[in-house]
Each structure stands twice: as C-alpha cells, then as structure tokens.
Amino acid sequence: MDHPWLRAPAAHVAETARTLLGWEVAANGVRIRLTEVEAYAGTGVDPASHAHRGPTPRTRVMFGPAGYAYTYFVFGMHWCLNVVCGGEGEAAAVLLRAGEVVDGLDLARKRRGEVPDRDLARGPARLVVALGVDATANGTCVFDGTGPLLLTPSTRPVAPAAVSAGPRVGVAAAHEVPWRFWITGDPTVSPYRRHVPRRRT
DNA sequence: CTCATGATACTCT
DNA sequence: GAGTATCATGAGT
Numbered sequence: 001m002d003h004p005w006l007r008a009p010a011a012h013v014a015e016t017a018r019t020l021l022g023w024e025v026a027a028n029g030v031r032i033r034l035t036e037v038e039a040y041a042g043t044g045v046d047p048a049s050h051a052h053r054g055p056t057p058r059t060r061v062m063f064g065p066a067g068y069a070y071t072y073f074v075f076g077m078h079w080c081l082n083v084v085c086g087g088e089g090e091a092a093a094v095l096l097r098a099g100e101v102v103d104g105l106d107l108a109r110k111r112r113g114e115v116p117d118r119d120l121a122r123g124p125a126r127l128v129v130a131l132g133v134d135a136t137a138n139g140t141c142v143f144d145g146t147g148p149l150l151l152t153p154s155t156r157p158v159a160p161a162a163v164s165a166g167p168r169v170g171v172a173a174a175h176e177v178p179w180r181f182w183i184t185g186d187p188t189v190s191p192y193r194r195h196v197p198r199r200r201t
Numbered sequence: 202c203t204c205a206t207g208a209t210a211c212t213c214t
Numbered sequence: 215g216a217g218t219a220t221c222a223t224g225a226g227t
Contacts, residue, residue: 038219048219050212058212076209078220095219125220171219196205198217 010086014039017094022154028132030104036182042091047173051091062091071138078125
C-alpha cells in the first residue's frame with residue numbers, strides 16, 4: 001500500500017490530521033465521512049499524548065508504522081479510535097473524533113439507539129460504537145483491508161478555508177495547542193468541552 | 202442552548 | 215492510588 005499520507009513524518013502530524021477531514025472510514029457495514037479530528041504527537045513534545053512519556057504496553061502501536069489503528073479504553077467504559085501517523089519508532093496519531101454517517105444508516109441507528117441522525121457519530125466514543133469497533137481493531141491496518149477498518153481518501157474534498165482549528169477536547173495538558181480540526185459549521189462536529197479534573201469521593 | 206455531575210475500569214506511578 | 219483524548223442525564227438560562 002502506498003499513499004502520500006503514509007509517508008508524512010510524525011513531526012507534521014497536525015497538518016496530516018487536517019488532511020483527513022472529508023475522508024471516509026468504513027467498518028462492519030457502516031461508512032462515515034470524517035468531520036472532526038485531533039492530532040497527538042510523540043515522546044517529549046506533546047504532554048497530552050499517551051506517548052509523551054515513551055512507549056508502554058498500551059501505546060506500543062503508536063510507535064509502529066503509519067496506517068495502523070490504535071484503539072484505547074477510557075473512563076472505564078468508552079473506546080476511542082486513532083490512526084497511527086509517522087515512521088516506525090516515531091509516535092504520533094490522529095484521533096477520529098466525529099463524522100457523518102454516509103452509508104449503513106440502519107446499522108448505525110441500531111447500534112446507537114434512539115438519537116438524531118447527526119448524533120450517530122458525534123464524538124469519538126459514539127463514532128466507535130456506530131462503526132461497531134472494539135479492542136480487536138487495535139494494531140490492524142486501516143489501508144489494506146486486512147483488518148475490520150478501511151480508510152479511504154475524500155470523495156468530496158474539503159477546502160482549506162472550510163476548516164477550523166482549536167484546542168483539543170477534554171485534555172488535561174497542552175490545552176493551548178490548536179490541534180483539533182473540524183469542518184466549520186458542520187452539524188456532526190462535537191461540542192467543545194474543557195477538561196475537568198475528577199476526584200474520588 | 203450551557204453547565205455540572207456521576208458511572209466506570211483500566212493504565213501507569 | 216490517582217488520573218483519565220467520554221457520555222448521558224438533569225437542572226438552569
């Protein structure tokens with residue numbers, strides 16, 4: 001598999017993330033057009049990244065080659081889906097945050113329950129549920145069809161002027177870094193929420 | 202629409 | 215043990 005996206009260096013993960021807008025991700029009978037993504041960089045340069053303090057058992061996929069899925073479990077109940085970016089040994093990834101269901105609407109509705117169509121994949125955990133993806137996708141390639149996921153370039157390219165950038169949602173660190181990208185005005189983009197530290201009672 | 206809160210279990214220190 | 219790249223719900227504006 002060869003695509004310019006796969007050759008982008010980890011240092012350019014923000015620009016690379018931005019170009020994913022308008023691409024389509026498909027899995028288990030549902031296809032989604034991406035409207036919102038976030039970039040996460042590697043060791044020592046991005047305090048908000050899981051890879052910031054070096055490789056761990058969980059994050060080893062981020063240090064592998066580009067084009068593989070990194071799924072992780074968060075807050076005790078939700079899955080999130082990233083696409084690894086940059087060369088082997090570099091850690092960077094793009095979090096797929098939200099999108100518009102363009103195929104398999106009935107399946108997506110079944111998985112998500114009674115919600116408005118625009119909310120079907122409006123948020124990273126919701127997007128994962130709509131796609132019917134879980135831990136088994138971790139470490140699989142999203143370009144060659146060997147895994148459950150398939151990522152394909154935009155059929156309706158997004159003009160650079162139609163893209164907005166801002167702080168990443170819910171992160172505890174580096175909240176001043178504008179590495180969240182979304183299609184301006186699209187109804188399927190998730191609302192911004194700032195990080196709230198939680199304490200156990 | 203905007204907050205604020207709790208549920209929940211995994212990962213790393 | 216502490217913190218978390220979230221979501222649904224419920225009350226307030």
